[in-house]
Amino acid sequence: MFTNFPFFPQQASAQAGQVDAIYFFMVAVTAFFSILIAGLVVYFAFKYRRRHRDEIGHAIHGSLALELLWTVIPFFITMVMFVWGAKVFFDMYRPPAGAMEIHVVGKQWMWKVQHMDGRREINELHVPVGRPVKLIMGSEDVLHSYYIPDFRVKADVIPGRYNVLWFTATRPGNYHLFCAEYCGTKHSGMIGTVTAMEPADFQAWLSGGRADESPVAAGEKLFADLTCNTCHLTDTQGRGPMLTNLFGKQVELQGGGTVTVDEAYIRESIVLPQAKVVAGFQPLMPTFQGLVTEEQLLQLIAYVRSLSQQGEAPGAAPQSPTMPQSSSRPVVEKK
Numbered sequence: 641m642f643t644n645f646p647f648f649p650q651q652a653s654a655q656a657g658q659v660d661a662i663y664f665f666m667v668a669v670t671a672f673f674s675i676l677i678a679g680l681v682v683y684f685a686f687k688y689r690r691r692h693r694d695e696i697g698h699a700i701h702g703s704l705a706l707e708l709l710w711t712v713i714p715f716f717i718t719m720v721m722f723v724w725g726a727k728v729f730f731d732m733y734r735p736p737a738g739a740m741e742i743h744v745v746g747k748q749w750m751w752k753v754q755h756m757d758g759r760r761e762i763n764e765l766h767v768p769v770g771r772p773v774k775l776i777m778g779s780e781d782v783l784h785s786y787y788i789p790d791f792r793v794k795a796d797v798i799p800g801r802y803n804v805l806w807f808t809a810t811r812p813g814n815y816h817l818f819c820a821e822y823c824g825t826k827h828s829g830m831i832g833t834v835t836a837m838e839p840a841d842f843q844a845w846l847s848g849g850r851a852d853e854s855p856v857a858a859g860e861k862l863f864a865d866l867t868c869n870t871c872h873l874t875d876t877q878g879r880g881p882m883l884t885n886l887f888g889k890q891v892e893l894q895g896g897g898t899v900t901v902d903e904a905y906i907r908e909s910i911v912l913p914q915a916k917v918v919a920g921f922q923p924l925m926p927t928f929q930g931l932v933t934e935e936q937l938l939q940l941i942a943y944v945r946s947l948s949q950q951g952e953a954p955g956a957a958p959q960s961p962t963m964p965q966s967s968s969r970p971v972v973e974k975k
């Protein structure tokens with residue numbers, strides 16, 4: 641609709657239309673009332689101007705009807721904005737199950753990307769059209785923000801957290817990518833290109849490059865290198881809990897309470913193991929904060945999660961990104 645309007649980014653994702661609709665609704669409401677009020681101010685200034693030197697205005701003692709009117713009408717208009725906005729917001733913050741996952745790490749001043757089959761790219765992102773894509777993001781240093789205006793999506797990449805952004809690209813093309821959070825002297829250079837491709841072209845692109853080790857395989861290696869496997873065994877005899885089939889389950893904590901195992905919990909278990917101690921275990925897991933990079937954390941999480949994927953032996957080859965993920969995989973965010 642707005643592709644020929646040079647001041648407005650094109651709509652290239654499934655959510656772009658929804659975001660624009662609510663944006664234009666709010667602009668229209670604001671413009672309508674601004675013009676109405678400004679017009680009335682001018683009109684009344686003339687209509688009720690002082691005509692004689694000694695003229696004195698009537699005192700006004702309020703009007704219940706008027707006060708109700710200008711309270712109730714704005715209330716309903718703002719509730720429409722709130723409910724509508726909340727709906728769009730929740731849709732944008734809950735990735736659908738089975739979305740294609742891609743790891744993204746922000747770093748002064750670049751975006752490092754790794755696909756699930758291992759292929760890497762920097763300041764670029766290739767995605768297929770017509771398929772939900774979930775970016776799992778971490779920051780190696782400071783706050784960054786991943787912003788694709790043509791898709792109408794933006795998410796802060798907060799250090800020390802597991803950040804998620806999802807979208808479904810709808811038309812092939814190249815789109816601007818920006819860091820939208822001031823992150824140091826070369827912040828303005830932290831830009832790139834998102835390339836949306838037809839699924840077949842995307843497959844060709846994916847298999848065309850030199851694929852690195854997949855995040856799951858890298859995570860499995862780290863699991864051994866960091867000696868995680870000396871405490872977390874594949875049976876219950878280890879000093880730490882068994883991690884097989886853990887993802888998505890409820891875990892009982894020492895001192896009562898439970899926690900659902902999701903990516904954020906696994907991340908916390910690795911960097912702050914004492915924050916939530918599993919019931920029946922000693923708090924003897926050392927912290928790995930500072931010993932692993934953000935990218936390695938994402939790989940470890942991907943590996944621990946892969947231990948729970950049905951039909952796969954622990955550490956088996958990762959799924960190809962084009963395969964729909966098994967529906968039995970527990971999802972963190974339910975729709």
Ligand code: HEC
Binds near residue numbers: 883
């Ligand atoms: C010295 C032994 C030891 C090492 C090494 C160790 N862990 Fe642990 N881990 C534990 C213990 C004990 C617990 C349970 C107590 C707790 O929650 O702190 C635990 C808990 C966990 C949990 C939460 C499990 C649950 O059931 O909720 C995860 C995930 C985890 N560790 C991952 C790792 C990873 C990944 C590594 C390697 C980077 C690692 N651990 C290294 C002993 C260890």
Ligand SMILES: [Cu+2]
Binds near residue numbers: 783821
């Ligand atoms: Cu940045």
